[in-house]
Amino acid sequence: MTLDAADLLPLLVAWPLLAAVGPLVLARRWPGAAQFGTALVLAGQVALAGLVLAVVATDGPLSYVVGGIPAAFGIGLLADRLSAALALLVAVGALGAFLSDRSTHDGPYGSLWLLLVAGLTGVVVTADLFNLYVFLEISGLAAYALVAHARGTDAALAALKYLLAGTVGATLYLLGVGYAFVATGTLAMADLGPALAAAGHDSTLVVASFALLAVGLAVKLALFPLHTWKPDAYSAAPPAVAAALAALGSTVAAYALVRVTYGVYGAAFFEAVPTVRTVLLAAAAASVVAGGVLALRATDVRRLLAYSSVSQFGLVALGVGLASPTALTGALVTLVGHAVAKGGLFVAAGTFDRAYGVRSVADYAGLAGRTPLGAFAVAALAVSLVGLPPTVGFAGKWLLALGAVETGQWAVAAVVVLSTLLSLAYAGRLVERLYLGESAHGGAVAADGGLPARPDTLALSLVVASAALVVALGLGAGVLTDWFAPVVEGWL
């Protein structure tokens, strides 16, 4: 047998997918072992993704055809610099989120985590439009079930909402795939680009297919007004699940939007049909503003963070719609930065909830006195969401604004600046509470069943690590932009 580097690609998806049977079997007798095994598999996934990233960094993009069947009929896999980076992000994010809450769960829990990771990784490495839908659904179904894993009726209802919204989104996407197939007769991304051009970018069929794909993905992205599932799902889910979904769920959908827009339809499609671009920019701008305003009005911290995601993914969509290399790089940097920051903040929210029983912004009053390090890390992550130096959020927003100015889209540039003001208002509210709020209770609350009065050390260190990461990525933003440069230049 000879394994070459490209063989890593199917394993990247197959490893978590096949390992998912483990926890299901183990959990009947040894729930602890199932939990530990899941963490081990996720750690293995980090190693695999790191290996793929290293190979891509040295030898350029990897591609693979499953089963040796030509890509036109079979399933192609592709890992370029963008895919490899996101696959690693998914692996690391999932491992971190899984470790942030180590309370034991029942059998399917670990299996669903692994299925979620398999689905998300699959979306990132597939080179086939229909196969992307399949992986989107695998990750979606696992996510719905994981949200429902929290106790109580809230979680069940939120999971049902999430299921309905997600299914509608995926179905719209599938309709788009169908239209694209009717127009071209192929589903492989590499073949679709020229075939769509041949079919005529401005033909009704092609425009309709893109519109359906984009709207379907916008549901998964939770762009305004398709965002209503998000706050419910994120606030009702178990804390670790909320962290994983906040960091990775919509991030992968945004990746899919970028890949479909530029890797399949291409910038020429935007030039042929400028209306599509205008609509995308308008929806994204509405999302930025609405998400920010809703986050301002939110009282529950998790809901505030979820609305902030709506705003942030609006920014990413702006970068996609601007179709300039600078803005697209900005969108990708924002995407990575947001994933790290939001994951860290959700881990923090879950940890503070378990340790102090605090859930609303008002409850956070004076928390800095009780956990100085945790509060400082949260403040740093919030600063990255706002987009102030020296964090990665600033780098992303700067590039977005620059791209908007370069292309003469002054309105978009204004929206980016406005988003900073809005996010300063809602993130500032949180940080101000943390540091300046009068603590309502002097000591820790131990009345309701004896909550641990101190945050979990591992979870806290994860929050600090993500805070360190947003600062490091901010200071070394050049590394990120250089890393994505070949991909972006290939597209625009």
Place this chain on the structure above:
Amino acid sequence: MSAPRAYTDSPVVTTTVRLLAPFVLTYGLFTLFHGTKSVGGGFQGGVVAAAMVVTLAFALGIRQTAAWLDRRVLLGLVVAGPLVFGVVAVAGLLAGGAFLQLDVLPIPKATVYGTEAIEIGIGATVAAVVVLLFVRIADGYAEPLADGSGVRTAEEVRSDD
């Protein structure tokens, strides 16, 4: 109680279902194995096989049927699909081909038998999952599958009657 009591009062229903069951199962397997040649396959065959169990449950009592099903066997069937798929897919890699490449396997008519093996795995998983879902929904949500499961033991059912 000694013998399991029938769920319906109608001997016509119970007798018919008992007679039909082996034929339905055979048809399910027939559908399953046809996947490589024409319509059919693991999903369809698995659902037909599961439909047989569901029909038995309606005729002879859901609880009794649930008690008669061995949970470990069901769990084994659930994980069979992914495991078989994994083994076949990785076998392609080990035989020097691509992941899931079947024509390099050192067996006669490798593509047909490789696909058929995966179909059997899928059929087992689909049938077991449909049966589990049916039993859990019919029985009311008891507790998670991991510890004690929604499917009740025979003793519990007997003590209830």
